[in-house]
Amino acid sequence: MQAIDKLSMLDNTVRSxxxxxxxxxxxxxxxxxxxxxxxxxxxIGRSTVREAIRVVQAMGYIEIRRGTGTFIISKxxxxxxxxxxxxxxxxxxxxxEMLEFRRYIEPYLVRLAAKRITKDELENLDExxxxxxxxxxxxxxxxLIVLDSKFHSAIAKATHNHVxxxxxxxxxxxxxxxxxxxxxxxxxxxxxxEIPYQTHKKVYAALCQHDEVKAESEMRxxxxxxxxxxxxxxxxxxxx
Numbered sequence: 001m002q003a004i005d006k007l008s009m010l011d012n013t014v015r016s017x018x019x020x021x022x023x024x025x026x027x028x029x030x031x032x033x034x035x036x037x038x039x040x041x042x043x044i045g046r047s048t049v050r051e052a053i054r055v056v057q058a059m060g061y062i063e064i065r066r067g068t069g070t071f072i073i074s075k076x077x078x079x080x081x082x083x084x085x086x087x088x089x090x091x092x093x094x095x096x097e098m099l100e101f102r103r104y105i106e107p108y109l110v111r112l113a114a115k116r117i118t119k120d121e122l123e124n125l126d127e128x129x130x131x132x133x134x135x136x137x138x139x140x141x142x143x144l145i146v147l148d149s150k151f152h153s154a155i156a157k158a159t160h161n162h163v164x165x166x167x168x169x170x171x172x173x174x175x176x177x178x179x180x181x182x183x184x185x186x187x188x189x190x191x192x193x194e195i196p197y198q199t200h201k202k203v204y205a206a207l208c209q210h211d212e213v214k215a216e217s218e219m220r221x222x223x224x225x226x227x228x229x230x231x232x233x234x235x236x237x238x239x240x
Contacts, residue, residue, distance in 0.1 A: 009044060011142045013052035016042055021061050021072055032062060032070040054180045055142055087181045096227075098174055103223045106152070107216040109168070113158035114207050114215040121158045122208060128154060129204055136197050141183050148179045151200055155207070182229065199225060 017038075020026065033041065038049045053070065056062055063073045088095065117125075128150050135143030149172060156168035199222040206215035 009048055010051055010055075010146055011140075013042060013044060013048055014055050014142055017052055017056045018059075018061065021056070022075055026072060028072050028075060030072050032072060034069070051146075051176065054177055055145065057180075094174070095178060096231075098171065098178070099223065099227045101171070102175075103220065103227070105164075105167075106155075106223060107220045109159055109164055110155050110203060110207070110219040111212045111216040112161065112164075113155045114210050114212045116160050117158040117207055117210070121154065125151070125154050125158075125204055125207065129201065132197055132200065145176070145179045145183050149176050155203075158207075 032038075032053075035046055035049050035053070038053075039046050042049070053062070053064070057064055057070075061072065061074055061076075062070050064070050128147055131143065132147045132151065134140075135147055152175070153168065153172060156165050159165065199218065202218040203215060203222060206218055
């Protein structure tokens, strides 16, 4: 039930931010309230506000200016693909380094998880996969972003290695931003259903069978596909 509550809270927060931006109380160019102010206004935690801001940014409503704040750049969703691709270009080296790290660490993590994963952890992954499928059918972009993150985090936790879990938690901070912008590109290109769900299913099936070799192979194929997608986005000539 925790996953459902978190997903609903994030979805409601994104909706609230969009309504605030669309209201007559603010105009394009105005500075958004700070994270702490938004927490107080909405009565929610800072992590949820931060995730919601990231989603709204990817949709093209706001722009985060380091050291200055977050500003409204549009009253309605527009240029989300251009904004996302520009982010890919700006962060290309950082993303490639992150994906390079993932290509070597995650196949080993999932191999270890296939060996150690418990019945309860498999049931949790099964719930994530079911909700992933539902979000895909409904075109729920926010749900896809959150559940993508939960899928990979659940695998890291299933290793039962606290060092790996701690390192992966740090990685997820940037990885969540990557998930958000890659989803924005798929929305803009009307390719939301071209999500990692099918490759996740293959990884999940291997985990259910406790097949270490298969799990490792499927995860590596998943990361390689991700690297190809990111490279294509960063090389997009339409958003120079």
